[in-house]
Amino acid sequence: NAGVTQTPKFQVLKTGQSMTLQCAQDMNHEYMSWYRQDPGMGLRLIHYSVGAGITDQGEVPNGYNVSRSTTEDFPLRLLSAAPSQTSVYFCASSTSQGGETEAFFGQGTRLTVV
Amino acid sequence: GEDVEQSLFLSVREGDSSVINCTYTDSSSTYLYWYKQEPGAGLQLLTYIFSNMDMKQDQRLTVLLNKKDKHLSLRIADTQTGDSAIYFCAERFSGNTGKLIFGQGTTLQVKP
Numbered sequence: 001n002a003g004v005t006q007t008p009k010f011q012v013l014k015t016g017q018s019m020t021l022q023c024a025q026d027m028n029h030e031y032m033s034w035y036r037q038d039p040g041m042g043l044r045l046i047h048y049s050v051g052a053g054i055t056d057q058g059e060v061p062n063g064y065n066v067s068r069s070t071t072e073d074f075p076l077r078l079l080s081a082a083p084s085q086t087s088v089y090f091c092a093s094s095t096s097q098g099g100e101t102e103a104f105f106g107q108g109t110r111l112t113v114v
Numbered sequence: 115g116e117d118v119e120q121s122l123f124l125s126v127r128e129g130d131s132s133v134i135n136c137t138y139t140d141s142s143s144t145y146l147y148w149y150k151q152e153p154g155a156g157l158q159l160l161t162y163i164f165s166n167m168d169m170k171q172d173q174r175l176t177v178l179l180n181k182k183d184k185h186l187s188l189r190i191a192d193t194q195t196g197d198s199a200i201y202f203c204a205e206r207f208s209g210n211t212g213k214l215i216f217g218q219g220t221t222l223q224v225k226p
Contacts, residue, residue: 104159105156
């Protein structure tokens with residue numbers, strides 16, 4: 001049972017380049033989210049999805065696109081990378097079926113934009 | 115609006131108790147969580163409390179919730195050097211979205 005898998009683990013981009021951060025979960029969770037982590041700012045929500053075909057913006061969506069064509073996958077696209085997008089990115093998935101819920105996190109993608 | 119606040123740093127001696135505090139603003143949140151992040155790693159769920167509870171104990175961890183003051187705390191008894199990490203408080207956003215709002219994280223430093 002792999003849980004939440006993010007790829008790549010590290011990436012360096014030049015300003016203006018585009019790329020896609022991959023996220024996959026094998027727990028059949030309906031909810032998936034992307035966060036970025038910056039020093040002293042905790043985790044900030046970029047985009048989230050409540051199910052296949054449904055996405056919505058979080059706190060800091062500008063410069064990022066998402067899609068959710070399947071339950072398992074939730075890729076995050078940087079259209080034109082900027083130095084301000086240098087951060088650690090975490091994908092999370094969770095379910096809500098009454099009772100307790102837990103968000104499972106991937107190991108993170110450390111992105112540097114130069 | 116949704117906001118979760120934590121102090122940024124706490125230093126304790128090994129064997130002492132640690133108390134990490136958190137305040138939140140969304141009074142309709144259903145679950146409140148504590149996550150632990152070790153260096154270079156993802157977030158690991160430590161414990162959670164449902165909003166209709168005042169206290170939850172899990173081995174060395176005690177979570178206290180004061181709904182009136184919107185205050186959450188995590189007490190770690192007999193703190194060990196392996197407890198050194200960043201601790202995040204998070205609230206589950208009201209409404210069925212699975213969205214979590216995180217605090218800034220408290221770095222816990224445990225001195226031998």
